Amino acid sequence: MPADGRTRVVVVGSGWRFLSGISYYTCRLSNALAERYEVGAILMRQLLPTRLYPGRGRVGQRLNQLAYDREVHVFDGVDWWGVPSLVNAVRWLRSFRPEVLVLQWWTGTVLHSYLVLCLAARRLGIRVVVEFHEVQDTGEAQHLLAAWYTRKLIKPLLRRTDGVIVHSAFDRVSVRTTYDLAGVPDEIALHGPFDHRTTELPLRVADGRVRLLFFGTIRPYKGLEDLVEAFGKLPSHYTLTVVGETWEGWTMPADMIAESPAAARITFVNRYVADSEVDGFFADADVVVLPYRRSSASGPLHIAMSHGLPVVVTAVGGLVEAASEYTGTTFVAAGSPSALADAVLSATEKAGRRHTDPSSWEKSVAAFTRLFARMGVAVTSSSAVTSSSAVSSSPQEAVITASSNQTVPVFSPDLR
The missing domain is CATH 3.40.50.2000 (Glycogen Phosphorylase B;)
Structure with missing residues (x-):
């Protein structure tokens, strides 16, 4: 634990090279957690051979303006072939020595890397959390080999998982229906706002259109x-x-x-x-x-x-x-x-008036804090969490419906 007493957390997710919504989410979550914890980030840099990526024409282009906070320690990054990047990531993890490793789950392309990081974490006494954005990418699920690979090899990862984060009650049911997570605690962390691009803009002048x-x-x-x-x-x-x-x-x-x-x-x-x-x-x-x-x-x-x-x-x-x-x-x-x-x-x-966004990253951090406590991780108090209601607030109840053409996988995130 660092000298200031804060618990250490490492978030693993998509980097900027293969830019997607998960890239933004990983950064926003890391920055939000850094308000309360000592945070590191391991970025998945080269997710797969570039020619196989749907957005292959823009791989490596700098299209984002969002950046990691200076307080976040960033390792960039891990390549799909693993050597030497994955070996270096394990060394970095061993040096940083967090109490918790948070794995962003959205695609089977990162599974083998996640297994290595998970095994290394468990040997170091680090608790492992998987944050589910979906069961499996919808495009990957159409390929039988990719679907089989993911469903088989994710099992040893989940057997070593200490906690799970999902974005809704609907997702909780979907994940627990798909995977055996008996005895593994979970928490719902509603998605935080994507307001990093938002500037205060005047309402458009009405012109009849x-x-x-x-x-x-x-x-x-x-x-x-x-x-x-x-x-x-x-x-x-x-x-x-x-x-x-x-x-x-x-x-x-x-x-x-x-x-x-x-x-x-x-x-x-x-x-x-x-x-x-x-x-x-x-x-x-x-x-x-x-x-x-x-x-x-x-x-x-x-x-x-x-x-x-x-x-x-x-x-x-x-x-x-x-x-x-x-x-x-x-x-x-x-x-x-x-x-x-x-x-x-x-x-x-x-139309014609501004509506107030009810989402907040503080609520997301509070959900992680609740999960860490249920996992037995010692979490010290912090002035960054400004109200007790943020920590104790429960997820909203809602009637969840799905379209009649719902097919496996049962949910998918559209983060961009």
């Missing part, structure tokens, strides 16, 4: 095709901007946009945009529409809430818990373009 925004990677479970169809049912003073990089060869939405009778009112930015551009797209929007067929967490949802914008979101998975306390939310059933069009019309009444 209603601007809709879809933001995030374009994948089969995102439901963008439902939005494109729904948009064709809206009055002519509505416009739609779609901003996102196509993954998994999912070109149906792009084809539908090109063929839509309302194509002249649709702007399609088909790439992964830099942080410096994000504010502009949200500042120019009246309503954000996220028509997911399934989801565990959504970075675009949290960006929208950070900007105070009305959001139309499907009532699936963990999104209910994430958005139910936000006054700008309009929930809608998944997979129904007609219902989506009606929800957009309803949400338009909420």
Whole structure:
């Protein structure tokens, strides 16, 4: 334990080279934990051969503005082939000697590296926490070999896990249904805000148009095709901007946009945009529409809430818990373009004013603190946790629904 008495925690997750929502989440969580703990971060640098990555054309480009706090000790990073990076990471872990190792779980590509880090941690007497963002990446799950590999080799990792973090009650059920975690304590840490890009922007001057925004990677479970169809049912003073990089060869939405009778009112930015551009797209929007067929967490949802914008979101998975306390939310059933069009019309009444984002990283840190205590980790008090209610607050109760086309894996995060 460091001289100032703080417990040491190391977070392991995606680095900046293969930029994704998990990269941002790993950084935001590390910075938030550093308000209370002595924090280190081990970054997964080269996740897999670049040619196999859906966003291969931007690998290594500096698109992010977010950075790790100077108080966070960063090891960057671990490459998928392991030598010498993984050996060096174990040495770094041994030198830092945390009480807790927190593994961000979102893809099977990191599994072999996580197993090595987990084994090293247990030999050093370090407790291991797995934070689940999903059971398995939806793209990986379509490949039988990748799905089999992950389901088999994650078992020895979970047998050595001391605690689990999930983002919602829906996720808790999904994880415990999928994996044998009997006797392993868990806590729900609602996703913290993605407000690192947000600047105080004036409300857009009304000009008679209603601007809709879809933001995030374009994948089969995102439901963008439902939005494109729904948009064709809206009055002519509505416009739609779609901003996102196509993954998994999912070109149906792009084809539908090109063929839509309302194509002249649709702007399609088909790439992964830099942080410096994000504010502009949200500042120019009246309503954000996220028509997911399934989801565990959504970075675009949290960006929208950070900007105070009305959001139309499907009532699936963990999104209910994430958005139910936000006054700008309009929930809608998944997979129904007609219902989506009606929800957009309803949400338009909420435009023109800022809504308050109810999420906070302090609540996330409080959930980790509760879990550490249940695991038997000695946690000292800190002035960084400013209220006892933040530590003792319980996760909100919510009715969780899923679309009728729900398939394995049962939840997926859209963090960008």
